[in-house]
Amino acid sequence: MTTAVEENVDATGYSARHLSVLEGLEAVRKRPGMYIGSTDSRGLIHCLWEIVDNCVDEALAGHCTKIAVVLHADGSCSVADNGRGIPVDLEPKTKLPGVELVMTRLHAGGKFGGVSYTASGGLHGVGASVVNALSARLDVEVDRSGHTHHISFRRGLPGVFSAEGPGASFRKKSGVHEGAAIPRTRTGTRVRFWPDFQIFLKDATITTDLVLDRMRQTAFLVPGLEITVTDERPAEPLHEKFRFDGGISEFTTFLAADPPICDVLRIQGRGHFTETVPVLDDLGHLVPTDVERDLEVDVALRWGTGYDTVVRSFVNVIATPKHGTHVQGFDKALVRVVNEQLRAVKLLRNSDDNVVKDDILEGLTAVVTVRLPEPQFEGQTKEILGTSDATRIVNQVVGKQLKDIFDNPGKAQKQQLRTVLEKIVAAAKARIAARTQRDTQRRKTALESSALPAKLVDCRTTDDRSELFIVEGDSALGTAKLARNSEFQALLPIRGKILNVQKSSVADMLKNAECAAIIQVVGAGSGRTFDVEAARYGKIILMADADVDGAHIRTLLLTLLFRYMRPMVEAGRIYAAVPPLHRIQLINPKRGQEKYVYCYSDAEMRRKLVELERKGVRWKEPPQRYKGLGEMDADQLAETTMDPRHRTLRRIRIEDAAEAERMFALLMGSEVPPRRQFIIAGASEIDESRLDT
Structure with missing residues (x-):
């Protein structure tokens, strides 16, 4: 038997002498x-x-x-x-x-x-x-x-x-x-x-x-x-x-990027648990021993007007970026207490589904900290807390104290907490509506296109070249049908000025026929559940008249896109078409010279007329001023506004999301006095000659 083993070792060349033991560091x-x-x-x-x-x-x-x-x-x-x-x-x-x-x-x-x-x-x-x-x-x-x-x-x-230094000789x-x-x-x-x-x-x-x-x-x-x-x-x-x-209350305010709708809520408490750990006895043996532990909980949270969520968690001041059992307890308590309060104040009926964690986290900034001796982390890098009893204790502490805050608010706090609950319900309604849209409004094949709005004039391609023109008015639609490239350009007409969604609820927005049609045609949902990868078109191009009403319609559309399809804006996939405002018809143009010259502003037209006069070129008086896209024929609309080889597009970008949020709230929100002050402050910059009075 011994001989057989030795032969096997010799045959494989692998024996105990090939094993290594790493000592110390x-x-x-x-x-x-x-x-x-x-x-x-x-x-x-x-x-x-x-x-x-x-x-x-x-x-x-x-x-x-x-x-x-x-x-x-x-x-x-x-x-x-x-x-x-x-x-x-x-x-x-x-x-x-x-x-x-x-x-x-x-x-x-x-x-x-x-x-x-x-x-x-x-x-x-x-x-x-x-x-x-x-x-x-x-x-x-x-x-x-x-x-x-x-x-x-x-x-x-x-x-x-x-x-000094690491390069010196060492003994x-x-x-x-x-x-x-x-x-x-x-x-x-x-x-x-x-x-x-x-x-x-x-x-x-x-x-x-x-x-x-x-x-x-x-x-x-x-x-x-x-x-x-x-x-x-x-x-x-x-x-x-x-x-x-100020501790984590001050930290929460520092982390929050949006205006608050409630004061910072501070929750503190402690709990006890028993943990079995190996302990050295007098003989140097490890003996399983039950040890009593204390766990301190300290949580600060507040809701803001925005939609982003910031939750930071810590164990004994060590950040746990992937959270762990303490955040699990916080989430459970938060969902349970908020649902109880929503039903208590009748914002949720008995037949309604509970709101979910994502609804509650919308606009929430929170710092969750626990302190305990010898926490169990998953790995030396300490990214996840693994102490199982932390879930129970944090759940109990946060649940009890958060319920007390909602049940016994201060005078100023009562309306704040009501606003928080209304915001959560609105988020839940938006999620449910978006889920319904996402399930039913994915990009349809040619056989399924009947589910889309009848007024949509779709294109044939399904790749990233596809463009959706949102067109102002049915009259412009008729010309645009002839001017478009049906391979990759789709048209969706809207009638008049759509709903100002900055001042409207999600439910009102979805009831509005024009807003609902835009969301349905884009086919990627809305709000927090918007999936930019599911969008049916590579570009969305807003094509409105080159006048004040057209600018207003463009602003209303941008408000809708910013509020409910922001990832499209962030991805640089929203554009504004630039139709001409004037057309100058040349008399007896020279060989190679275009018969028509298009200008996109009054100032550009004046400069162009001076240039033509200096060159001795005559034109038909007066130059034509377009009152709308419908006045153009198909060739003119294609050449100036729709043909990628000649058109000009303005890409809508978000360079500062917080400033964009503030500006939309100022210009389109329900607060009138700040907007009045903005208009008064900028009145001196307006060219009175351009006012249509």
Whole structure:
């Protein structure tokens, strides 16, 4: 039997001597992605966060009030705090100084037993040691016990450098060097590390804006903590200081981009749970033990007039961008309480379906934070909270207090909360209407086109070349039919001025025949559920008369598109046709000279007439002024407005969404006084001669 095994080993060439055991920090250098996610800029900045988070944990424990982050010109980073300082005395089992232990051993630190830190972001005990392993040089200075203590490392090994910088010669040496005497009241830790570009990609770098955003965020989450950021890399060094005493209420206001419809609602509470964790007994054995835990919940939320949703979640100040169990509890409580309130105030009938999470999240800005000892994250990068009891506790705390807020509002708050509920109901109605449209109004084939409005003159192609002209009036439609290229140009006539949707509800908009026809023909739904990929046409072109009424119709159409089909506008697929305002007919034009000259404004016509007179060219008096598209014949409309080879189109773009939102609300909204002031302020710019009076 033994012989057979030996023969098998010899035959395959694979035996125990081919197995490797990675010791200490060697595993980190071999597989860095397991610990920091990647070796590009994202992984490099994660190393900085690991050091910063240790300082923030000191602040959460009440021992640190200042943190300083410096991005040095030589590519290194340093982080300093005025916390207690990493212990420098000898750890009994390993006989190593505490600072050397936490920097060289995985899963070593003060965050496992729940004694030194009741809530912390670094829980796996690998953060500082991983950064050390991936650094060409790392220096630590600890102010503690009346002295400054120094220790340096090279790729995870303790020792002494002969000079500044990572390129200096290095000698291995364990232990901490005790430096100058300092006042015994002065404590803190300073860590400076130089990334090892044997590990990181050569172009890996730390972006200043990311650091500023993260430090600003941390200052919001830890009220009273002062954080400074200095970037010495630019020619003019940057220096920023952050300190906020308002906590996550102030953070919520900072994150919100739209005007509020209610004040920030603050919810705070706590809960208890029992967790079974392995604990070392006196013999050094891991024994499953039940441990009582406290979980603190702190939530701030407010609704605004917009449609975008911003929900940020944190665990012990660590951002969880992919959320986790704490946000699951928040969502459940929010949906349950809002539905109960909607039925209590009769905004939902018993026969109506419940509103869903997406309806409630429309226009919501919220910050959800929890603090607990030893949370369970999914992975070292801590993007998802996995502690299952967080769902139950957050659900209970948010549910109870949010219900109390709705049941017992203040005098000013009562109308605000009513407005919030009405907004949610409106979002639900829009979702249901859009779902119905999406299910029934996809692009129809030639055999199915009878489901589309009868007045639609469709085109044959189905590719991105297709264009939908929304035409003002039936008279223009007749000419446009003859002027279009039926291969890729479709026509939809509208009668008069459509509904101003800025001042109307979703239900009123859908009842309006013209608005409903436009949404049906585009075939991609409306509102939050609008799917730009399902749009039946590559371009939507607004073709109205070149007069004041035409401009008004164009504005009403743009209001509809901005409110209910914004992705089309953002994608640059909305255009305005530019029909001519005047036609000059030349008398006896020269060979090669066009018989007709088109002008698109009064000023252009005057300039053209002066130019023709200077050249001795005669024209028929008076030049024709088009009162509408219907006055053109098909050849003229095609040449000037519809033929892609000759026409001029104006693309409608959103360069500033917030400013566009404000302008639509000003010009088309229900608030009259601001619009009156806008008109009065701009009255002096109007050419009175162009007024049709």
